[in-house]
Amino acid sequence: MSTPPPPFSDMFAAIIDGTPYMQAIGAYYIGKSQDGISMGLAYRDDLVGDPQSGVLAGGVLTAMLDHGCGLAVWDRLDEFKPIATLDLRIDYMRAAKPGEDLIITAKCYKLTRSIGFVRAFAYEDTATDPIAAAQAAFIITSAPTKVPPL
Template sequence: MTSSLISLLPQLASAAAHTHALGFAYDGLDGDRVRLRVPWREDLVGDPETGVLSGGLVTTLLDHVGGLAVWVALDRFEPIATLDLRVDYMRAAEPRRDLIAEARCYRLTRSIAFVRAWAFEDSPENPVAAAQGAYMVDSNGGRVLGSNLKDQRGDAA
């Protein structure tokens, strides 16, 4: 993996407005597995009586770490988009605990990347949630379905 992508991962993990607001932080790379952490904060709690982080936060974390795993597999940053994301919630997160997410891109085609991810407190063997996702890879130099292409006359398509 190129050192330029490795040096970008912390910024890609938390520089977007929503990931910064949620407190996502790059937590490391182990081979092809990328890891993020979100520190517990009271404003991220879904149920004030239990102190458990919101399920929407868990989904967002899994989706974002999945995207990072795609960039790791590509060994470069390029536009991607989530096509499909299935999240299976296995148990409630532990109250007042940071949440960690880990993801790995296990199959990469010319246009689709397939990812598995887990959210947990201590170990992926005891997940709060597991996800399977498919991400569109921009293999066409930015000319993807739905982009504003022009026909040969220069008119908008």
């Protein structure tokens, strides 16, 4: 009997570490639960968008949510297929607390043949007090088997 392959989510830490922007901001994989996949980001002064308040830059938060949503689609697929963000809506509910680490939790709640639908939350301590909530749609494609002639 052959052993089944490990879940694709076992590669998420390596995927985050291998993504230049995620590596540059210091994002890391926390793990997987019934709530979805979670990523973390340690607070750093160079990620602050407003030096007066010490609040993280909105672009950092957006990138974390987008990346987490993509991982949630791969988690639901349990395999690598090329995906791309079709739509990403973020509702900012409050400013992030200065000096606090950030957590993103994302879950793909519906998967069709070609689209993955995801919800995600950004927070410091608990998802019940979110900084932001996101809803996203990702297109799922198949990698081309041959490069078409020019």
